[in-house]
Amino acid sequence: MPSQPSGAGGTLLCVPTEFERSILERVAPDLFAGEAASAVEVIGFGPVAAAARTSALIAQRGPERLILLGIAGGLEGGPPVGEAAEFGAVALDGVGAGPGAGAEPGAALLLPSALGFPQWQDAEGEVHEQLALPAEGPKLLSVCAASGSRAEAALRRERFDGAAAEDMETFGAALAARMAGVPLHAVRGISNVAGDRDKGRWRVEPALEAAANCARAVIAGGRP
Secondary structure, eight states: OOSSOOOSSSEEEEESOHHHHHHHHHHOGGGTSSTTOOEEEEOOSSHHHHHHHHHHHHHHHOOSEEEEEEEEEEOTTSOOTTOEEEESEEEEOSOSBOOOTTOOTTOOOBOHHHHTOOSEEETTEEESSEEEOSSOOOEEEEOSSOOSSHHHHHHHHHHSTTEEEEESSHHHHHHHHHHHTOOEEEEEEEEEETTOOOGGGOOHHHHHHHHHHHHHHHHHHTOO
16 A cells, blocks of 8 residues: 555655565654655565556656665675665666577576667667666666575676676666656665575664665755
């Protein structure tokens, strides 16, 4: 259910899961209630649900901008666990083609740019495996399945030079926003090191508190 009545314009906060939303409601209640609150919607887990739901929400609510707010796994060189960032670009790993017969085990996926097949094309140009976002900031990497080990995370970081964190929704939501001509700001709190599946070491609440602070700055700045 939306936290505000449906209506055109304004900022729409998009949160991937009810789990993240429930923590944000506790650590950042001002984002959900009061005169300064934005509408908040859950958009789903993973790139497919995020793309579909974001597209539907844009059509239903007509927002002026979107802020995608949630957690991510940190990659080497990115923000430390417990901190957050607004990202300046998002890439997608997992769409393309296998390296072909005779390739060495673990050989890199052939990405859309290597295949010559853009995922989307419009007046702004071709979208292969990366999209620019409105802010200046590091690159975020969206994946269909979170890294199962630090070695897998390192390989992804090598394939997408400069990627600072790993999530599962931003590319899908950002492509839906691109198609609709609506800016999307990607804000992620770093809850864990990518590939670390021991949730006893995760810091979800501090990460979401930090992400909420970033979202407040985006809202206060009034940037499209």
